[in-house]
Amino acid sequence: MSHQLGSEEEFKTTIADYLESLPAQFSQRVFSSPAACLAIFRLISTVGKQLIMSMLYLDTSLRLQDVSQWARTDCQRMVRGKIHQLRKLQLVTEEHGNVSLNPVFRTQLRNALTGGGDFSSFGTPFNGTGRDTRITRTQLAQYADQKWEAMLRFMVGRQDSSGESVVQPPAESVRSILRTAKLMEDGENGMAITNSGFQFLLQDTQSQVWTVLLQYLRQAEMQQMDVVEVLNFLFQLISLQLGRAYSAEPLTSIQRRMLGELRDFGLVLQDDQRPLCFYATHLVTMLSSSSSTNSGANSTNSKDSVTELPTSQQGELAASSSHGYIILETNCRIYAYTDSPLQIAILGLFVRLVSRFSNLVTGALTRDSVRQALSQGITADQIITFLTANAHPQMQSRVPVLPVTVTDQIRLWEQERNRLHPTHAHFYKDFAQKQDFDRVLRYAQDIGVVLWASIEKRQLVVTRQVIYARFQRLLLCVIRVLPWAYRDVRVRDLIVR
């Protein structure tokens, strides 16, 4: 795995990475929509927001030095770093030590905050104003959870012990995203989940939605769709109001196609009787709210999203993500108050399940069950994060949430699997003179390739990395000075390669 999955921050930086990678003329077009500007503004960090707010109503540029004066001396470095980040996102421009907001972004963010400009980027309400009562929030939540859960259950797939029949496969667009995101791959009997898929399952919903959306963007790029339109529409969706009907009429053909595809994920709902009307579900609207629904121990922060979401009978995920259901004892036993086959299947990834009652599953974390999960590429940290995030309210009130004995044990089990830390290396020995050895060692230390060295034994182990090439060059120099070494065929051999 190239990046650690799991934290929500991680995913926000990934969408930031995506924006950074866009060429300048693309970003200008993205910024031309007030909704996109507002959504980006909501996604950046607090310090970034503060900096942007301070510059928003300045028409002239500021000296970079003055900007860093805003912070305490010990934080100035951080502020400069932040400015640099904003510059990479092309929100801020810098010329001759003067910084200012990107003019397009500035204008449109002002428009977004105070009204004005092209407000249709925030979505055109269907049939004018007024709350639509035909589809209630409860129905929306039910619909979204059902679709999203169907996708997750499809991923867990055949391990589902309760259903004899294989889970109904989701739409082709969903499967193709899962495939290109390498969350699942085609096996001999249908699609099978991959290591990153297992990690995906343990994440909170918000991170999962981000993963899917980013993958959607990449796929859109591959299909030669206009990325700016796709991005603008995504940002528009994020800023839509939950439970309100929006008109699909002003959308472009690409955006209508997206609507159809995102519907399969449960991110939007389209009314069958009124095809030109759509709703955004809580899965997308929650993305821009800074309080995550269920990341870690900050359960108190998620109050707004709880009131936002009506808890529905079927909406197991939404309901349980805001109410933890797992009790973990110090003796590694687990009691999970759930009847959702999906949650049971996810628990089954790393828990040895013992008995199942109508609203409760019991089991235990055993060495074997955890090792099995580890061998599937799930990390100890992911298991711990998952258990913490879904801990029962009675456990949430404790500090730390999970018993330390158990978390330590899970980490120990993980460490136990990698008792050997191998590194490809070269071993040098039998230096004739101390000064030869010292010289080689010193240089190797300078370029940071030493893995191990013993001055008494005159032995040295250096890593065989890219950096090693530099070490070889030195060795060549040393050998010019110390011709004896050159006579050794093995040393010469190393240098030639």
Added chain:
Amino acid sequence: MVKAVKGTFIECDSAAREVLLKLNSKEKFIIEDLDSTHLFINSTHLKRIQVVLDELMDANTYKANVVK
């Protein structure tokens, strides 16, 4: 005369090192026993000894019967 050898450098705990030394008595793969937590071995044997070590550790683990 200085000698250079290509191989794999291994960092491990001393218990694992003892196991490796024992394995080495059957089939030589350790090039140099550096110190109590470091070994330098022949790269081609790495996969095999990782498996053997894992099996050995597995066999020597007491499994408490938590679940009735």
